Amino acid sequence: AQTVTQSQPEMSVQEAETVTLSCTYDTSESDYYLFWYKQPPSRQMILVIRQEAYKQQNATENRFSVNFQKAAKSFSLKISDSQLGDAAMYFCAYIENNDMRFGAGTRLTVKP
Amino acid sequence: KAGVTQTPRYLIKTRGQQVTLSCSPISGHRSVSWYQQTPGQGLQFLFEYFSETQRNKGNFPGRFSGRQFSNSRSEMNVSTLELGDSALYLCASSLAAQANTEAFFGQGTRLTVV
Numbered sequence: 001a002q003t004v005t006q007s008q009p010e011m012s013v014q015e016a017e018t019v020t021l022s023c024t025y026d027t028s029e030s031d032y033y034l035f036w037y038k039q040p041p042s043r044q045m046i047l048v049i050r051q052e053a054y055k056q057q058n059a060t061e062n063r064f065s066v067n068f069q070k071a072a073k074s075f076s077l078k079i080s081d082s083q084l085g086d087a088a089m090y091f092c093a094y095i096e097n098n099d100m101r102f103g104a105g106t107r108l109t110v111k112p
Numbered sequence: 113k114a115g116v117t118q119t120p121r122y123l124i125k126t127r128g129q130q131v132t133l134s135c136s137p138i139s140g141h142r143s144v145s146w147y148q149q150t151p152g153q154g155l156q157f158l159f160e161y162f163s164e165t166q167r168n169k170g171n172f173p174g175r176f177s178g179r180q181f182s183n184s185r186s187e188m189n190v191s192t193l194e195l196g197d198s199a200l201y202l203c204a205s206s207l208a209a210q211a212n213t214e215a216f217f218g219q220g221t222r223l224t225v226v
Contacts, residue, residue: 004160037217042219043155043219043220044217044219044220045202045217047214047215047216048218050214071137085189087192091154091155099157099160099168099170100157100204101157102147102154102155102156102214103155104154105155
């Protein structure tokens with residue numbers, strides 16, 4: 001069974017600075033999809049960014065980018081120019097056969 | 113376009129009772145997945161439905177069941193509630209059958225078992 005590991009339960013960053021959240025996963029498949037979701041206090045999960053494993057180019061969405069290392073099975077999220085609204089729980093997720101598995105999450109605090 | 117709607121938002125039940133949670137997906141979405149979120153276990157996959165068929169199931173006891181209707185609305189049922197079933201239950205819908213389509217989440221139902 002695939003597993004997703006987020007080794008940082010909590011992270012903090014100064015407003016306008018950059019922070020990187022780590023994620024590793026375990027799979028024997030070669031084609032799969034990876035996601036980062038954000039869960040603010042409102043509880044609603046929001047997709048931040050998506051990466052397709054067959055694409056070597058790292059996905060980017062505005063201030064959010066990933067560092068996808070397929071051989072190392074690593075999928076980290078970089079948030080640039082952090083804003084107060086970025087404060088939330090961040091979940092790394094892996095999907096295979098319509099079964100999405102999540103990491104334990106990283107709580108990000110943004111300090112003004 | 114309305115998002116994923118889960119009802120009720122909050123629920124308090126007694127041990128031994130049963131509960132039914134409802135999820136209305138985004139219009140046109142045919143895939144609905146359910147997750148249990150707890151502080152200790154994180155987000156755990158319960159099951160996924162597509163066109164009224166359960167395609168995948170997580171590692172939960174048979175007390176947890178679900179179904180999907182022809183209009184793609186889904187319900188999940190938990191029978192003989194236990195204290196450990198207290199959790200946030202999240203529903204997510206997606207447009208197509210492929211795994212790479214974005215999943216949109218509802219705000220969840222907070223279930224408390226006393």
